[in-house]
Amino acid sequence: MAGARVIPLHDPERDAARRSRHVEVVPEPEQQQSATPDWERRLTDLLSFARRRIAGDYQVDEFGFDRDLTENVLMPPLKPLYEKWFRVETIGLNNIPAAGGALIVANHSGTVPLDALMTSFGIASEHPAHRHMRMLGADLVFRTPVLGALARKSGQTLACNPDAERLLSSGELVGVWPEGFKGVGKPFKDRYKLQRFGRGGFVSAALKTGAPIIPCSIVGAEEIYPMIGDIKALARLLGFPYFPVTPFFPLLGPLGAIPLPSKWYIEFGEPIRTDVFGENAADDPMLVFNLTDQVRETIQQTLYRLLTQRRNVFLG
């Protein structure tokens, strides 16, 4: 790129020139047209969205993913949380392919699985292809009313091999948090220590479909709700896997449910290829274990590296 040169996006001179040219060429009424206020365009979008919803005129895929609803209703509220509250920085987004099946494997933490939401929002908004990550969730999510329906509509499905393989082979970007509740509900003293990675079901799904595994390390989510205790009896009563006690919850009531504004880093590592092991690789338990360990080690090492680079939990 010998001829490359920096072109400022907002060059005052050029902008001025364009504006003056604009006035010269465009006749009076059309200029008014081009000055359609932003809010009016948004109103038009909103109304056409409302009309589509009332008429049921939208498409849902076989997993129940409602793209129209996700992009217009479910995603936007995450934006301030992502940009202003946690100030998430993504690293290595280029490791996520623009198309085709791939499996993102990440560490899970934070008492409330906000890390999954932030990762999903980060990819949808910052990746050049704006891909929707399809996450594999626990049975509990889908059993819960409202939450289960919302999870399906936002593209999530049950963590089981048939679903994972179906998504991967149809070229979707799949996200999995193999630590599950052991990871998200671990005490604060165990922060950034990866828990057991399930039974490696996600690796066999990737091997069967030949989809690359992208290790993903999330730093910052551990500190949003530092879990210092677990009321087991209450958890059993309510049917939750744990009932968290943080320095502020349930002490301050609903106020304690506000997450601490830690600074987040989400790093996507080099893809690990799974299509080089031959036909029946998924039936080789040793290979599955080794790959699981490799993914786990990569995430753990990246976590340690990111942590040493971080100077302050809240300022980064």
Add this chain to the structure above:
Amino acid sequence: MTPKVVLVTGVSRFLGGHLAARFAANPDIERVLGVDTEPPPRDLLRRMGRAEFVRADIRNPLISKVISTANVDTVVHASVTASPAGPTGRTVMKEMNVIGTMQLLAACQKSPKVQKLVVKSTSAVYGSSSRDPAVFTEDMGPKDLPSSGYAKDAVEVEGYVRGFGRRRPDVNVTTLRFTNFIGPRIDTVLTRYFALPVVPTVLGYDARVQLLHSEDALAVLERATLHDLPGVFNVGGDGVLLLSQAIRRAGRLNLPVPSGAVPTVGGFFRSARLVDFSPDQMRFLNWGRVIDTTLLKKEFGFTPRWTTQQAFDDYVSGRGLKPLIDPETIDAAERGILDAAARFR
């Protein structure tokens, strides 16, 4: 092999009756026998043309005599049904479904002439729960089934059919697991449900619904009868509708009912003879069910003409369901707001 003598069960209902009519219109088939406990409605009987109606109960051993004396070589068992004959018809329905199938299979096993058996089953055999994979393939089984109802009947029916297949390996057995039917002409629990002005749903749940146009269902049953295509096949239209979406497309209003109150509301609708939902169908309203139809397209060689959405729209327009809120009112409102906004600019 084109069958010579075909016996169809359940001809007084939509599917069996229209199937018999299709066979009667096929000159390659010598004789068509339609069996049911009650005669088909007059217009259906007229459609059936040269097909002969035999008033017989398949729960009765008499059916064996019918099969052997008429030299039946192909049996289409289309009478397994989800809609009971009335508020008290559920025990009768179970008997017809399960005991009827047992008798019919016993009769088929006795007759050496029988070469082919086509069974209309249902995708309800996969059950419906939160722990199920999103899409069912033919090799999957239910996670947990209710202890009664249509789904259990269908599982038992399929069990007997498998047993028959083992004892008579020379007979080609085709089992078709259909999704719910929809269409302008067919009358099912679901078509009545969507025709209610206010449609009750379970609060906090939105089922994924896959449908099959009744004409596609007839075409699949016909193809299974005319060709040798043994095996178990899922049959459903492409694509999925969410329950809430379907209700909106039909222009109805959605009434979410808390799950605790669902049995009461269900009981009310049953006693008012509006819609009769069995417990397993109630669960279907929670989770829904989607099946994989790759095998149907690749091996069975049939691609449904209507997608789920098209079939549903055909049902809505065919039944003349008038939306509660006129779409033109919505359009007018949208234009009005935009005009008002333009004036404020």
